[in-house]
Amino acid sequence: MLKRLDLRGKSGELADLLPRPDSGAAVPAEAVRELISRVREGGDAAVRELTASFDGVEVVDTLVPASELEAAWESLSPALRSALETAHRRILEFHVAEAATAHVHKSDGVTVRSVSQPVDRAGVYVPGGLAAYPSTVLMTVLVARAAGVDDVVLCSPPGPDGNLAASVMAAAHLCGVTEVHRVGGVQAVAALAYGTETIRPADVVAGPGNAWVATAKQLVAGDVGIASAFAGPSEIVVIADGTCPPAAAATDVVLQAEHGPGGRAWLVTWDAACADAVCAAISQIVELSPRRDETLATLDADGFVCLVDGPAQAAEVANFIAPEHLQLMCDGAHELLGDIRHAGAVFVGPWAPASVGDYVAGPSHVLPTAGTARFAGALTTDDFIKRMHVVEVSEAGFDRLAPAVAELAKAEGLWAHAASVSRRKEWIASGVRP
Template sequence: MLARLDLRGLDPASLAAALPPLTLDDDGPRLAVRQVLDAVRAGGDAAVRELTARFDGIDVATTRVPDEVIAAAVDAVDPEVRAALEAAAAGIEDFHRHQLRPPTTYRRDGIVIEGRAQPVDRAGCYVPGGRALYPSTVLMTAVPALVAGVPEVALCVPPGPDGEVPTLTLAAAAVAGVTEVHRIGGAQAIAALAYGTETVRPVDVVVGPGNVYVAEAKRQVAGEGRVGVPSAFAGPSEVIVIADGSAPAALAAVDVILQAEHGPGGRAWFVTWDEEAADAVLAEIAEQVAASPRRADIESTFASGGYLALVDGPEAAAEVANHVAPEHLEVICDAAASATVVGRIRHAGAVFVGPWSPASVGDYVAGPSHVLPTAGTARFGSALTVADFTKDIHVVTLDRDALAAVAPHVAVLAEAEGLPAHADSVRRRLAPTEAAT
């Protein structure tokens, strides 16, 4: 079920060349997304309604979910589910509060610079639908925004077959404290959040995972300067499991499967230097997939992005992981091998170490957001954090003596750049007849 790659005996350069390339530069999604964005930008609510009917087969007359429906959803879900949502939200909130930065003050020779992280006015969170429900993603996107101090958080979720947002998702929105919920999915949701419609006011930042069309839509509206988006490409889910013979085959197998069950477009790797472990895990994967109710989704992921890589040892396994730069990386090895692998990892969205740390814990309750970089963007992107909802503002104050000390340098650099007004701005202040008070 996984394509086998024998990477043993390869030097680092040859190993990199032997790995399957990424295929993000597909004009199909790019052009299709451009058409959706243009339609919503020009047509507003009417375009959103038409696109929802076309892509989801649902006629949604108005997108916004009434506030009282959201509030009622909390009491409508099973008490155990509600308790789990509340526990997860509390852990996510607690973790992200540790990311908050207090105001800073820097002083140097009369120059005073105050730094503060200022939240955006309005954030948009996208939560996927279709193949599964994702109340966890509501928490993982909205809670960090609210911890950051964002006063308004708008949530977009694809409507279900009945034209409504699932009660479980609404319950998560209520637990998180989301400001408003809209029944919109796909690239049209990103367009509505970025451009605004008659019903959806535009936001400053758009976050959240989705399929390639959603991720491409975020990239395009960010490129227009419409909204901010995290640098990472949060697309279809990915995992690499690195394990040796000490790992129980059943656990390594289920961890390869767990991200693959999200559906097509993702990647699922098993990397090992132990041939017996490889055979045992492959056998377990086949058995578990055959019994899974999500077999079709798993097999679809494996068909396009499933690999078993045989390498020379822990160092080579880490090198494979760094080249792939996966969203999730699991390391289930003996202590020495685990230390070697983890110590060499440079590129991964999140790393889970040991047999008691499956990626599923990170998906729900560990604390860091499960919105992680995919498609190799872990080379430069990170998990969603409170920093994605804030911008740094510097307040600069100088007294006359401080300006006098730096003015010659300002004037020289300004004249070197051919910007005389820049030089005059300091000279005029220091002229005896125009001294600033």
């Protein structure tokens, strides 16, 4: 089930010792580009055709009426409504506190204000198919809301009956989503990016998805803002030792794998007995799982137990993988945290499984995958905000800085740039105020 890698006593570059998935290898970019073009040119008709082809259902009208969203909320059990409200409160509180504020810098007579302006319209994608993800509704929509975005459109693939899961619609109602559309896959990303007759284009597209969805987001980048990095299939790396109960580490290795194929699930340890015990526990857990097939698909394709010389090498392996989720379940976890540089989110200690981050910790669970945590981070309010600089210059500040402007402009051969300050100096000398 888990393939074993033994790095103990080995030297050399980790790139030569460890496998690393190619995020684009499993998805032909040209095929995705062709689907995007079909939607861009064909609009709603193309969306309906692709939905029938990929989801196996005919959806005449993609828009879900607000009354259906409200009815879905009312249909939930009191326990699930309470859980969603708890998550809603915690996620919104965290991101409101994190939201950027105006910054003012004054120097040499120049005042510069950095003003955060939210985008006008945000598009969020919520995966479906293998499972329903109301948590992703909260983890995307509420981040946009905390950034100040008033207009949020949500797309999610329809189920076999042509509808969305009640929990997803209920979460959309709770978050006050402007529009909800029964559209998934590449066609949803294309519709959010370029618009159709019934779906107005968004300024930013956010949300996780399979490799096809993630690739589509990469291909439309530049025409629309793409929040976060390659938010594709789920990943987890668990660093554990003999102080961690094997069943706990095993469950946490499996918890992201149950999302289905395309992800990664790794156990990294310097304790061979721990590796054996956790692997045995994983086998037992998988057999009990209602999502056995989806879990096995991930573990068989990219499930590994990696034996290392010690905590330092474990950190090196984690940094090389740059996983979406990294869990530290070992003695000295806080000290080891200081060596971690690349991960979407890190969960420290025995009481912080990644599932807490998936649902209620507060930060968004939309995280970079496929190694993109090397240069990108979690979805935040910054993904829905543009920073606009407002510059004011006093006369004294102008006098002080004009010579530098003129010299730099001359060096670059830009006559008008230099004249913009020299002419003002002439006006001042003649007694004319601009």
